[in-house]
Each structure stands twice: as structure tokens, then as C-alpha cells.
Amino acid sequence: MNQKQAAPAAPVTDRARRMSLLARAxxxxxxxxxxAGPKMADVHPVRGPQTGLVMIRGRIGGGGNAFNLGEATVTRASIRLASGVIGHGQRLGTDQEATRLSAILDALAEEGDEAGLCRTLLQAIERRLAEEAGQRDAETQATRVDFFTLVRGDD
Amino acid sequence: MYVAVKGGEAAIANAHQLLADRRRGARSIPALTVAQIGEQLGLAVDRVMAEASLYDRALAALSIKQARGDMIEAIFLLRAYRTTLPRFGYSDPVDTGAMEIERRISATYKDLPGGQLLGPTFDYTHRLLDPSLLEDAAVAAPVRRECGGEAVGRVSDILGDEGLIEPDSREPLDKVPGDITREPMDFPLSRDERLQALARGDEGFLLALAYSTQRGYARTHPFAGEIRIGLVEVEIELPELGFSVSLGEIRVTECQSVNQFKGSATEPPQFTRGYGLVFGQSERKAMAMALVDRALRAEEFGEDIVAPAQDEEFVIAHSDNVQATGFVEHLKLPHYVDFQAELDLVRRMRAEQQDPSTASREAAE
Known part of the structure; x- marks a missing residue:
């Protein structure tokens, strides 16, 4: 059976959700x-952007003990705003600029996001992802086999 | 006498320039873009990622272009690239049960939760060449069927609920898996190390081994219990934040084979299993991996080890095509000194054989 992580505390969930969406932007x-937002003169790099590897794990039989499936390229970045707030960005692939920008947005959201920039963006990303997933699912569902029983010829 | 020499710099430089020219081909034909390879030769990209053991579609497409379509060369290029990058850490295990399904079929149950979803498959095509692809003819958009997504349950759970199949694995769930990219392989391997090696193993080699088990060289009588292809989320715990965040999704193919049963004094007869999980859309490889995984569990089930596919060291030590090609292809590098030595030896042996005095002496001995 699949192991589920214990549900994290609410503020953590918010940030995890935000960072997950920013990783897909x-x-x-x-x-x-x-x-569209205020000028970002005061962004100090803390770490990266840096590209490296994450070893992706699977589970034997889907839900058994783990094994190492293979690596993926991952880029991460951490930045600090003038206020001292630190933001983190991370995503699959090698796009360093996108990762740096997502770290800035993470920090802006941590600062309180008074302009609502991040909130609006997250909603837009969420909508796009849902639309794309819905379209893929509808295309897959069209290939579902509907079995029917043949009528016997012998009455 | 052999004298060490050096040379060939100009020849090598010119050969590489010639390679670049031949790779480009006729300049009257537009150059292939990496984006085109990624979009239109996607399964080649998947194979390179799987066997290079590095998930990165853009870089895999680039390596295919650079290698002129030579898949093992492309795999080699991507493998070499990965050695230049630092390792950030290990992901949480991906949850294939929560996969966004693109294809899911079962050969053991006709009706099962979630249904048989064919997805973008070559199955049931007539394998007739399609002349319409000679032109850039318009391709119709796929048909859509909007329906509330029914949960796609696992076949292994259906059988598992009745206790008719062995569990996913027999080890504790929190066992830390071995990593063959970090520690040298030491036979016998654990099943998790074997699966890591098989996941990056050569598709052709695993396919042939899997085929051999079906033809009687280690019979395990498999059913394709379930094959699923789709997107799974990759999450990693960030120590600086103390929780897991998502990095994005990867496409994987999973195969659960259902194999012939085994009972013992303590356990009632039940189906056994093989497992395959591969980067990208790669059904053939995932199926072959599951069959070979099961064959390699022979000792665990007390089966006689009689066939190559059951011999762990034989299978795993020869499954990596980058290693294999390195050792086979090194033979074309200059072996002038080795060969001079052997040539000399053969000449001496012939001379001795043809010399009647040595021949009669050997006969006397």
C-alpha cells in the first residue's frame, strides 16, 4: 500500500502548494x-541558481520498499529581498532564470504579497494546469474500451 | 622492434569536422531542431533518458541530434553529462498509484476500476507504412470524452485483497535502498539495487532475456497484470524548510507482472510478481524488466537456477549498454604493441613446429 506523509501544518501546506505551482510556471x-509589479532592484542571490541532480525513487511493486529509479536534472535558487525575507525556487530541468524568478515570487509571498501579485499568478497557473490535465484526461478517456457482449446466434 | 609514436592530431580534427558535416547532411534540407526531436521523436527521447538514467527531455533530444540518431552514443553523451553535475539529494518515492494516467491496460481482468484505457498506443495498428506521413498532412485533434474520472485501481490490490498475490515487497518500507551510482556493485545484490540496474539496462538485452524466460529458459509463466503510463509528481524534502515540495512531473511506465504461484509449508499458494518501472513511455522495456526481475528472484523462491535470465551476475553485469559498448568498442583503439607480441609468439610457435629437431624432442618427452 502507498505510504502517505503525515499531513503537514497549514502554513507549511500553503507554502508547499505555492512552491509546487511556481515550479510549474x-x-x-x-x-x-x-x-507588472514594483521594481525589483533589491534582490540578492543567496544560493544559485544552480543546476544539479536529484535521484528519483520508486517503490517496489508500487508500494513496497524504495529503490533508486534514476536521476533528473533539477535547478534551485534562493534569494533575499531588501526586507531580509528569503525565497526559494526549485524545478525539474535546467531553466535557471525561471527558477530565480520563482524564488523572488516565493519571497514576495512570504513578505505578505500586498499587491496580490503572487496570488493572482498562482490562480492563473492552477487554472492552466487544471485545464491541461482535464484535456489530457478527456483524450485518454476517449480511448477507454467499452466491452459489450455479443448476442448468441443459437437462440 | 616497436617504437612509440604519436600523431594523428590533424586526422582526428578533420574527422570530427567531417562528422559535423555528415551529421548536418545536405544543406538543402532544413536542419532538425531539438524541439522537433522532443515533440516528434518522443519515444527515442524516452529511451535515451531511461538508459542514460537521467530525466531531461531537452538534453536527451540534444544528445540524439548530436549522436546522429545513434541511440547508444546519445545515451553515452547524456551519461557523461550527468557526471558533471552535483547531486542535490534523493526524492521521496514517486506514487505510481496516484499517477495521472495516459494509458492503463490489464491482461488479467477485463472489467476493473478505471477501465482499460488504451492511450496513444501502436497496438492494433496494422503496421502498414503510412504514405500520408511523407507530406506534412494535417492531423486531426484527438477525440475527447468528458466523464467523471473514475479512480484507476491497481490490479495487485484486487488480488491482494483476497491474499491471492504476494505483497508489493517483503522488506520494511523504510529500508534505505542501495545506490549503484554511489557504491560499487557487490553480488549478490538486494532487489532494490537490481531494479535500479534494470531500470537503466539496455532495452534490447532485457527484451531478449525476458523472451528467453518465455521460451523455457526459466519458466515463470507471466501475465501482464497491469501496465500503466502517465505522469507522477516528484517531491523532495527541503531541509531548510523542513517539508517536501514538488519539483514537477515526470512520465513513467510501470508494469506489474503476475507470475505463477508458489506455496510452502508456511504460506498458501499465491501468485508471485515482477516489477518494472522505466522513465518515459516505454512499455516494452517495462514489461521486459518485470519479467527479468521475477526471473532473478529464483533463489528467493527456491527455484532451480538453470537459465541465463536467473543468473544475477550475468544479467546485471551485462545490462548496461554504456559499459558494454565501452569494452567492446575499445577493441578498435590501437593495440599495436599487444598485437606485435602475439604475432611474434605465433611466429615462434610455427618455427618450432616446423623445426624437425624440436618436434622430435617434444615427441620424446
Missing amino acids: TRQELAACLE
Whole structure:
């Protein structure tokens, strides 16, 4: 059976959800969002952006003990705003600029996001992801086999 | 006498320039873009990622282009690239039960929760060449069927609920898996180490071994209990935050084979299992991996080890195509000194054989 992590505390969930969505944002989405906001003169890099590897694990039989499946490229970045608030960004792949921008948005949200920049962006990303997933699912469902029983010829 | 020499720099430089020219091909034909490879040769990209053991679609596409479509060369390039990067850590195990399904079929149950979802498959095509692909003809958008997504249950759970199949694994869930990229392989391996090696193993080699088990070289009588392809979320715990965050999704193929049963004094007869999990859409590889995984569990089940597919050291030590190609292909590098020595030896042996005095002396001895 699948192991489920214990449910984390609420504020952690919020940040985890935000960082997960930012990891899926395109560079264009992130850049457009930040352009609309105040000038970002005071962004200090704390770490990275840096590209490295994460070893992805699976579970034997789907739910047994873990094994190492193979690695993936991952890029991460941490930045500090003038206020001292630190933001983290991380995503699969090698896009360092997108990762840096997502770290800035993470920090802005941690600061309180008074302009609502991050909130609006997260909603937009969530909507896009849901639409894309819905479309993929509908395409897959169209390939579902509907079995029917043949009528016997012998009465 | 052999004298060490050096040379060939100009020849090598010119050969590489020639390679670049041949890779580009006729300049009248537009150059292939990496994006085109990623979009239109996606299964080649998947294979390179799986056997290079590095998930990165863009880099895998680049390696295919650079390798002129030579898959093992492309795998080699990507493997070499991964050695240049630092290791950040290990992900939480992916949850294939929560997969966003793109294809799911079972050969053991016709009706099962979630249904048989064919997805983008070559199955049931007629394998006739399609001349319409000679042109850039418009392709119709896929049909959609909107329906409330029914949960796609696992076949192993259906059988497991009745106790008719062995559990997912027999080890504790929190066992830390071995990592063959960090520690040298020491036979016998644990099953988790074996699966890591098989996941990066050569598709052709595993396919042939799996086939051999079906033809009678280690019979395990498999059913394709379930094959599922789709997207799974990759999460990693960030120590600085103290919780797991998502990095994004990867596409994987999972195969659960259901194999012939085994009972013992303490356990009632039940089905046994093999497991395959592979990066990308790679059904053939995942199925072959599951069959070979099961065959390699022979000792665990007290089965006679009579066939190559059951011999762990034989299978695992020869499954990595980068290692294999390195050792086979090194033979083409200059072996002038080795060969001179052997040539000399053969000449001496012939001379001795043809010399009647040595021949009669050997006969006397």
C-alpha cells in the first residue's frame, strides 16, 4: 500500500502548494507577473541558481520498499529581498532564470504579497494546469474500451 | 622492434569536422531542431533518458541530434553529462498509484476500476507504412470524452485483497535502498539495487532475456497484470524548510507482472510478481524488466537456477549498454604493441613446429 506523509501544518501546506505551482510556471508567466509589479532592484542571490541532480525513487511493486529509479536534472535558487525575507525556487530541468524568478515570487509571498501579485499568478497557473490535465484526461478517456457482449446466434 | 609514436592530431580534427558535416547532411534540407526531436521523436527521447538514467527531455533530444540518431552514443553523451553535475539529494518515492494516467491496460481482468484505457498506443495498428506521413498532412485533434474520472485501481490490490498475490515487497518500507551510482556493485545484490540496474539496462538485452524466460529458459509463466503510463509528481524534502515540495512531473511506465504461484509449508499458494518501472513511455522495456526481475528472484523462491535470465551476475553485469559498448568498442583503439607480441609468439610457435629437431624432442618427452 502507498505510504502517505503525515499531513503537514497549514502554513507549511500553503507554502508547499505555492512552491509546487511556481515550479510549474513557465518563465514567461513568471516574468510577466514580476514586470507588472514594483521594481525589483533589491534582490540578492543567496544560493544559485544552480543546476544539479536529484535521484528519483520508486517503490517496489508500487508500494513496497524504495529503490533508486534514476536521476533528473533539477535547478534551485534562493534569494533575499531588501526586507531580509528569503525565497526559494526549485524545478525539474535546467531553466535557471525561471527558477530565480520563482524564488523572488516565493519571497514576495512570504513578505505578505500586498499587491496580490503572487496570488493572482498562482490562480492563473492552477487554472492552466487544471485545464491541461482535464484535456489530457478527456483524450485518454476517449480511448477507454467499452466491452459489450455479443448476442448468441443459437437462440 | 616497436617504437612509440604519436600523431594523428590533424586526422582526428578533420574527422570530427567531417562528422559535423555528415551529421548536418545536405544543406538543402532544413536542419532538425531539438524541439522537433522532443515533440516528434518522443519515444527515442524516452529511451535515451531511461538508459542514460537521467530525466531531461531537452538534453536527451540534444544528445540524439548530436549522436546522429545513434541511440547508444546519445545515451553515452547524456551519461557523461550527468557526471558533471552535483547531486542535490534523493526524492521521496514517486506514487505510481496516484499517477495521472495516459494509458492503463490489464491482461488479467477485463472489467476493473478505471477501465482499460488504451492511450496513444501502436497496438492494433496494422503496421502498414503510412504514405500520408511523407507530406506534412494535417492531423486531426484527438477525440475527447468528458466523464467523471473514475479512480484507476491497481490490479495487485484486487488480488491482494483476497491474499491471492504476494505483497508489493517483503522488506520494511523504510529500508534505505542501495545506490549503484554511489557504491560499487557487490553480488549478490538486494532487489532494490537490481531494479535500479534494470531500470537503466539496455532495452534490447532485457527484451531478449525476458523472451528467453518465455521460451523455457526459466519458466515463470507471466501475465501482464497491469501496465500503466502517465505522469507522477516528484517531491523532495527541503531541509531548510523542513517539508517536501514538488519539483514537477515526470512520465513513467510501470508494469506489474503476475507470475505463477508458489506455496510452502508456511504460506498458501499465491501468485508471485515482477516489477518494472522505466522513465518515459516505454512499455516494452517495462514489461521486459518485470519479467527479468521475477526471473532473478529464483533463489528467493527456491527455484532451480538453470537459465541465463536467473543468473544475477550475468544479467546485471551485462545490462548496461554504456559499459558494454565501452569494452567492446575499445577493441578498435590501437593495440599495436599487444598485437606485435602475439604475432611474434605465433611466429615462434610455427618455427618450432616446423623445426624437425624440436618436434622430435617434444615427441620424446
